[in-house]
Each structure stands twice: as structure tokens, then as C-alpha cells.
Amino acid sequence: MEKTRTFTFQNEILRKLIHLSSSAFPLLYYFFLTREQMLWLLVSATSGMIAGELLRRYFTFFKNLYLKYLGSVTRDYELASKWTGATFMMIGMLLTVYLFEREAAIPAILFLTIGDPAAALIGRKYGTQKYFDKSLEGSLAFYLSAAAVILILTDFSWGGLFVALAAAVIEFLPLGLDDNLLIPVLSGYLLHILI
Numbered sequence: 001m002e003k004t005r006t007f008t009f010q011n012e013i014l015r016k017l018i019h020l021s022s023s024a025f026p027l028l029y030y031f032f033l034t035r036e037q038m039l040w041l042l043v044s045a046t047s048g049m050i051a052g053e054l055l056r057r058y059f060t061f062f063k064n065l066y067l068k069y070l071g072s073v074t075r076d077y078e079l080a081s082k083w084t085g086a087t088f089m090m091i092g093m094l095l096t097v098y099l100f101e102r103e104a105a106i107p108a109i110l111f112l113t114i115g116d117p118a119a120a121l122i123g124r125k126y127g128t129q130k131y132f133d134k135s136l137e138g139s140l141a142f143y144l145s146a147a148a149v150i151l152i153l154t155d156f157s158w159g160g161l162f163v164a165l166a167a168a169v170i171e172f173l174p175l176g177l178d179d180n181l182l183i184p185v186l187s188g189y190l191l192h193i194l195i
Contacts, residue, residue, distance in 0.1 A: 046094045088180040101192070115142040115143075
């Protein structure tokens with residue numbers, strides 16, 4: 001059995017910078033790509049991520065290569081028994097773009113790519129009120145980030161701010177499925193019906 005590693009705040013910063021860089025996908029969709037083009041891009045990226053997960057899991061050479069370059073930003077439980085959050089994020093983005101129109105899909109994905117890093121970094125650095133291995137301070141950072149996305153990308157609506165709050169709750173609660181999948185899909189659905 002492999003030794004448990006210490007996941008430092010610097011590791012968390014690097015991990016969340018990668019997470020934040022995924023904002024390129026919804027921004028490409030907002031400024032340049034049609035829905036069909038975005039779906040092709042996400043199908044390709046998601047397929048690559050799944051292939052990488054399978055190679056990492058079943059071939060020692062690829063596992064060692066992964067550990068060398070990305071091991072420092074991967075949590076122990078991801079290495080041991082499940083796919084990485086990045087793969088769930090790609091699947092979540094793909095499902096969100098496939099299921100919902102761009103007006104709902106783009107903010108929903110940005111909730112994840114901006115709000116989740118804000119929650120993790122603020123929560124880890126300043127969080128004092130902790131529940132479910134999360135902090136209220138981190139959840140507030142998530143909500144403020146998601147609310148900013150709503151205010152910037154949509155016409156003001158209380159429904160949009162409610163969805164931002166719902167997304168923060170989804171990120172906070174231990175719902176059993178990876179929040180990188182749940183946040184964009186459930187937020188996209190709520191945005192679809194409320195704004």
C-alpha cells in the first residue's frame with residue numbers, strides 16, 4: 001500500500017489553478033464556438049481524459065508518468081480508487097452543454113470553474129466554521145463567485161442568484177457524487193427553468 005502524502009496549501013493552489021484554467025471552455029463557447037463545435041471539443045477532451053484514466057489505472061508505465069507530472073495535484077483517494085476530479089469536470093461540462101442551451105450552460109460551468117477554486121482556497125486558508133470537511137467561509141466564497149457570474153453574464157434576476165446559492169449548497173453538502181459533475185449539471189437545470 002502506498003504511503004499517504006501530505007497535500008499542502010501550495011498543492012491546493014496548483015490544483016485549483018488547473019481547475020480555474022478550465023474556464024477556457026465556457027469562455028470559448030461564449031465568445032467563439034457554436035453549440036455543435038463546443039460539443040465536439042468536449043467530446044474529444046472527455047474521451048482523452050477517460051482514455052488517460054484507463055491507461056493510468058491499468059498500465060504501470062502510464063501510472064508512473066502521471067505521478068511524475070501530476071501526482072502533486074492529485075488527491076490520494078483519486079489515485080487509489082476513483083477517477084480524478086478533472087475527468088468528472090469534463091463529463092459534467094459535456095453533459096451540461098449537451099442538455100441545456102448556452103444561456104444556462106455557460107454560467108453553470110463557470111460556477112464550477114471559478115466558484116470551486118474560490119471555495120477551496122478561501123475555505124482552506126480562512127475557514128473556521130467547518131462541516132462535512134468544508135467550511136462556511138469557503139461556501140460564501142463560492143456563492144459570491146457564482147453570483148458575480150450571474151450578474152456579469154445574465155440580466156439580473158433573483159432566480160439566477162437563487163441558483164448561485166443552490167450551487168454553493170451542492171458544493172458544500174456530501175451528496176455522494178463528485179461535485180465536479182453535480183454542480184454544472186444541476187445548476188444548468190435550475191438556470192434552464194428559472195431564468
